[in-house]
Amino acid sequence: MVLRDILQKTEFEDTISSDDLVVVHFYADWAAQCGPMNDVLEELAKQAELKCVKFAKCPAEDLPEVSLKYSVSAVPTFLLLRSGSLLDRVDGANAAELTKKINLQVSKCSNITSPAPAKPAAQDLTSRLHGLINSAPVMLFMKGTASEPKCGFSKSMVALLDSHGALYKTFDILSDEAVRQGLKSYSNWPTYPQLYINGELVGGLDIVKEMNESGELQKLLPKKTTLETRLKSLINQSKCMVFMKGSRDEPRCGFSKQLMEILREAGIKFDTFDILTDEEVRQGLKTFSNWPTYPQVYVKGELIGGLDIIKELKESGELLNTLKGES
Known part of the structure; x- marks a missing residue:
């Protein structure tokens, strides 16, 4: 399933009128976090259990009437809609929260008698892990989110990256057991957090601390635009x-x-x-x-x-x- 582009108000109205769950990403080309979040939506669209969800992206500045109607005052913003009604939203680049809310809406409309979805094949999980690792130049797999770390090691890693004003994306391994266990084998690294730069594993907190002390870390990290x-x-x-x-x-x-x-x-x-x-x-x-x-x-x-x-x-x-x- 592709990520549909919405460029006109009529296209937006037609898209959200669907009886399926529709997830719309309000983005801007100049916003650094929007590109990686489009990659997240592309990955979600590939998941079999989300085949009933329609994913779309909408340039917020080009459709001011729509942005104003739905109180979209910053990007990225994600709206979850069905049959023209707003069900939920996520403000900001929070992939874990977005995934959680999408899965919640899907579960609400699922038939309780439907059989549980089959577990993904090993190859499917490998492809998914590869996609997640490469979904941003700097990717941190951690417990919790950057704003709410769920362990001391993750909190220290976030603080270290933030001290350099680094531009990075996170994935909450507590929200997905398949990723949590699979990534250990995929990268042959048994603990979390795990930091990846340009698709390559850097290591855990101890390694990153050593790189920080040597000055090597700062050279590798892309910086946020102030x-x-x-x-x-x-x-x-x-x-x-x-x-x-x-x-x-x-x-x-x-x-x-x-x-x-x-x-x-x-x-x-x-x-x-x-x-x-x-x-x-x-x-x-x-x-x-x-x-x-x-x-x-x-x-x-x-x-x-x-x-x-x-x-x-x-x-x-x-x-x-x-x-x-x-x-």
Whole structure:
């Protein structure tokens, strides 16, 4: 089963109207965690016991009406729906919680007289383990999750990775006994946590500690993009960048609508970012620029101001030069 792409509102409505369980991943191409989570959905779609589940992905910023309706303010976000009704959701890149909630919904609609599913063949488990290990550049198999470790060793490993600002994904081996036991044989490593980098086993906590002390670990770990770095990248995405509620064609507040009219009249080229689709950007940009309201206009990475400032510049005849970065 493939991971279906939803690119239009009508496609979304048609997909979620199914009597089957539908899992929709709201993603953005710039969000580092979304790619690995798409890989997780691909792996889940291959499982025989989930053959009745439809998996899809939807670009949150391209479908603002849908994102707004379902309160999708950050990515990745996962909605579990059936017959158009929202059953559950997972906010953030939490593969273990997502798997648990999907299995729970599947079990609710399963016929209690149905025979138990056959255990996967050894080859199927091997393929699954290979897929999980390679589902992210840095993969940690642990007890619990990064936010809620279930043993001291896992907690120490998470703290070590976080101290380097590492970008990594976790799998809760307590949620899947087949993976828990199978991975021991697959990698010939009897204990947890187990850390993998680029599909290769690094080792457990003791090995990782030794690598950390030698300075070798830090060189191998990909780093998270900080919010400040991301905001700087966004405000420099275009020579004239507007952060607003909605899009240029569908503003979601009166101030944003007025601003679009003024900018169109000025004939200036500009790009927009819908802050309703990303709560992290919405709140972070207020602090970053020390400007508490929206819309916000940036030229060459520098804040010009909001609607009132733009109106003042228009009245004084300075708007066009300002937006061109010539003032």
